[in-house]
Amino acid sequence: MSNTVSESLASTQIEPDLQPSKQKKLSISETFGPTIQGEGALIGKPTVFVRTGGCDYRCQRCDTLYAVLPEHRSEWQQMTTQEVFAQVRELAHNRPILVTLSGGNPAMQPLEELIDLGHAEGYTFAIETQGSIAQPWFAKLDYLTLSPKAPGMQNPQPTNWERLDRCIAYARQGHEGKQPGICLKIVIFDEEDYQYAKHVAERYPNIPLYLQAGNHTPPHLANEIDINGILSRMDWLIQRVVEDQWYEVTILPQLHTLLWGNKRGV
Numbered sequence: 001m002s003n004t005v006s007e008s009l010a011s012t013q014i015e016p017d018l019q020p021s022k023q024k025k026l027s028i029s030e031t032f033g034p035t036i037q038g039e040g041a042l043i044g045k046p047t048v049f050v051r052t053g054g055c056d057y058r059c060q061r062c063d064t065l066y067a068v069l070p071e072h073r074s075e076w077q078q079m080t081t082q083e084v085f086a087q088v089r090e091l092a093h094n095r096p097i098l099v100t101l102s103g104g105n106p107a108m109q110p111l112e113e114l115i116d117l118g119h120a121e122g123y124t125f126a127i128e129t130q131g132s133i134a135q136p137w138f139a140k141l142d143y144l145t146l147s148p149k150a151p152g153m154q155n156p157q158p159t160n161w162e163r164l165d166r167c168i169a170y171a172r173q174g175h176e177g178k179q180p181g182i183c184l185k186i187v188i189f190d191e192e193d194y195q196y197a198k199h200v201a202e203r204y205p206n207i208p209l210y211l212q213a214g215n216h217t218p219p220h221l222a223n224e225i226d227i228n229g230i231l232s233r234m235d236w237l238i239q240r241v242v243e244d245q246w247y248e249v250t251i252l253p254q255l256h257t258l259l260w261g262n263k264r265g266v
């Protein structure tokens, strides 16, 4: 891991990871809600989810592999921005709501137009991404959650710290005098993951950090979720943080997982 802290890249230094896509359509795995945001800084907030299809990572412990693996591609719909926004509106009964963009990796999709369209009607936008692809339009978000992957997620690719820095730099450019709220969220399964999280905290001391108890239950076992296992991991995590007198961090479960297990679309 690199120890260089370079959160304050000048705007002129930032190169987009993906050039603006010629493909105008969005790859969509599902839209659902309103439900509550079950994770992180906005936990408990009513929201509609737009889940994009496709991811540049392959975390073996991913709870949403149906939006990641190519064998599910035929289930993803290629939709225009207007079609996606029409679904959001319908789900929210035409009342402005927080829209959470997740995936897969939503940073792979040209989502700027959707954000513009929604903002014009009072909707707000949060994104969940691992921070491996930085997009200039992060500046237009209301909330950016970056979830770099600790070893326990079993992602074969190591964290690209320079890319993560760039995601933050784009967000900090802001838009029309407003910057997105930025937070970091790390899934923790074990001590190695905990040490990874400590490193992230040292690298980004000014960004709120959330530790999320990992769900080790394979996603297809919707009815056999090991809630006691998740809660005992959370109990260990709380003890670990207290032992270290690490008082700046926030520890949370995935609330939707406790309520509804591995059920899809909640």
Ligand SMILES: C[S@@+](CC[C@H](N)C(=O)[O-])C[C@H]1O[C@@H](n2cnc3c(N)ncnc32)[C@H](O)[C@@H]1O
Pocket: 055, 061, 062, 063, 064, 102, 103, 104, 105, 106, 128, 129, 130, 146, 147, 185, 187, 212, 213, 214, 215, 216, 254
């Ligand atoms: C499915 S991912 C999609 C967005 C993006 N690819 C990412 O990883 O941030 C949404 C969130 O779920 C978390 N997540 C995935 N699998 C999990 C698991 N088994 N236990 C706990 N959280 C998990 C991810 O770390 C991320 O914060």
Ligand SMILES: Nc1nc2[nH]cc(C(=O)O)c2c(=O)[nH]1
Pocket: 035, 036, 037, 038, 039, 064, 102, 103, 128, 256, 266
């Ligand atoms: N309720 C609920 N909250 C969530 N927070 C992050 C989610 C995701 O899959 O990105 C998620 C999800 O799938 N459902």
Ligand code: SF4
Pocket: 055, 056, 057, 058, 059, 062, 063, 064, 065, 068, 103, 104, 105, 130, 155
């Ligand atoms: S980065 Fe996110 S969506 Fe992609 S495989 Fe990992 S947890 Fe799943």
Ligand SMILES: [Mg+2]
Pocket: 063, 064
């Ligand atoms: Mg999820």
